[in-house]
Amino acid sequence: MxxxxxxxxxxxxxxxxxxxxxxxxxxxxxxxxxxxxxxxxxxxxxxxxxxxxxxxxxxxxxxxxxxxxxxxxxxxxxxxxxxxxxxxxxxxxGINYQPRLPTNQQVLTEKSAATPSTPALPTNNQKDYRxxxxxxxxxxxxxxxxxxxxxxxxxxxxxxxxxxxxxxxxAPEEITAALESLMQPLRRFKLPVTEMTLTLTLSLRFIPLVLEEIQNLIRSVMTRAINWKKLGLKGAVKVWLLVAQRLLENLLLRAEQMASAMMVRGFTSPHEHRVQWxxxxxxxxxxxxxxxxxxxxxxxxxxxxxx
Structure with a gap:
């Protein structure tokens, strides 16, 4: 998988x-x-x-x-x-649909013959609407x-x-660069456009890391050949709760590593440490x-x- x-x-x-x-x-x-x-x-x-x-x-x-x-x-x-x-x-x-014309065409023909002054309805060339x-x-x-x-x-x-x-x-950098370029007029309203685009960049970069952590944890569970029938529902729930807890810990560790990498590179604020991709x-x-x-x-x- x-x-x-x-x-x-x-x-x-x-x-x-x-x-x-x-x-x-x-x-x-x-x-x-x-x-x-x-x-x-x-x-x-x-x-x-x-x-x-x-x-x-x-x-x-x-x-x-x-x-x-x-x-x-x-x-x-x-x-x-x-x-x-x-x-x-x-x-x-919530309606019971009924056709506009009678199902028995003979009744329609008899009525048309009984009233010659009234023009007969075109039954042959009319559109078949249902x-x-x-x-x-x-x-x-x-x-x-x-x-x-x-x-x-x-x-x-x-x-x-x-x-x-x-x-x-x-690319994620292209998306954030495009959004920052299109959102330039919002700076007049003192909105943190650069901070918002930076947050979006980090979020897009974090998606593959989340998928990778989920993949590694699922593989670790599969390699242990757990007999789920013997565990039962309560045991299976405990196992997956442990997996979810481990996933959360790994994601927080990855986030901390990203923050440390930015601090090591001297990143203090988006305006003082801008990188034009x-x-x-x-x-x-x-x-x-x-x-x-x-x-x-x-x-x-x-x-x-x-x-």
Whole structure:
């Protein structure tokens, strides 16, 4: 079991360097926020298009299959189960739907013949509209439940995969540099922008350490070949409480080591000990991404607005 490979959430892919890596982190952050906000008040066509765009962007970036295959398969499986469960669940309206036209077409024909002054309803060329799409015993799928299922499943995929793709192709230092650059106007309100970005940098750097500690502790438990049946529920709970206590101690030790390393290097405050990791400049590819972002929002306003 290797959590750092099977569950690389929040980890940065250093090699190979794709065109997503080379984009300015500020531009990628604006794209991220666009993906996370455009599905609000959008129709299902646009939400499905967001999923397709994310998958195509992953393939076009030529990110190694070993990196995204397992994540995408598990996430698509989760979204599929969400789609199925919400589809067969009650739609929340609590109505007993009845068709607009009588089921017996002979009654409609007789009424039309009895009143020749009233034009007959077009029964042959009319649209076949049904609110209840599937009615097989306890399984009932309505138009509203299906619409809600598509909406929720696509939103889950967009929220999780967009953020993961951003963290995969953007280094933690680039993220904090972009946030600090975009948050410069907040300095006028005397907000500690540099301290906030430094805290975010340390938090992002701490995620792999947490996964590594969890992985090492799980391996240590597995190598001891514990007979869980003999321990019972109470014994198993005691073992995992000891593991959790050990995990907390190791994480606090790692945090103390990071603090000591910063103090040894003479770090007193963010303003007196600044390290400029990246020189943020917009290049040709960034301007192309900005132009595509404008087109993206134009398409969203044209076809993605919910009626």
């Amino acid at each position: 290797d959590l750092l490979r099977s569950l690389p959430i929040g980890l940065y892919l250093e090699q190979p360097q794709t065109w997503l890596h080379k984009l300015d982190p500020r531009v990628k952050l604006v794209w991220l926020m666009s993906f996370l906000t455009t599905y609000i008040f959008a129709n299902n066509l646009w939400r499905v298009l967001l999923v397709v765009v994310l998958i195509l962007a992953t393939l076009m970036a030529r990110i190694p299959r070993r990196v995204w295959r397992q994540q995408m398969v598990w996430l698509l499986t989760l979204c599929f189960f969400v789609l199925v469960i919400i589809s067969i669940s009650p739609d929340g309206l 609110y209840l799409l599937i009615d097989k015993g306890p399984v009932k799928v309505t138009r509203r439940s299906l619409d809600l299922a598509i909406s929720v499943s696509t939103m889950v995929f967009t929220l999780i995969y967009t953020t993961n793709l951003y963290l995969l192709t953007t 990246h020189d943020l400049r917009l290049k040709t590819g960034d301007w192309v991404a900005i132009a595509l972002l404008i087109v993206f929002w134009g398409v969203r306003l044209a076809i993605g607005t919910e009626v």
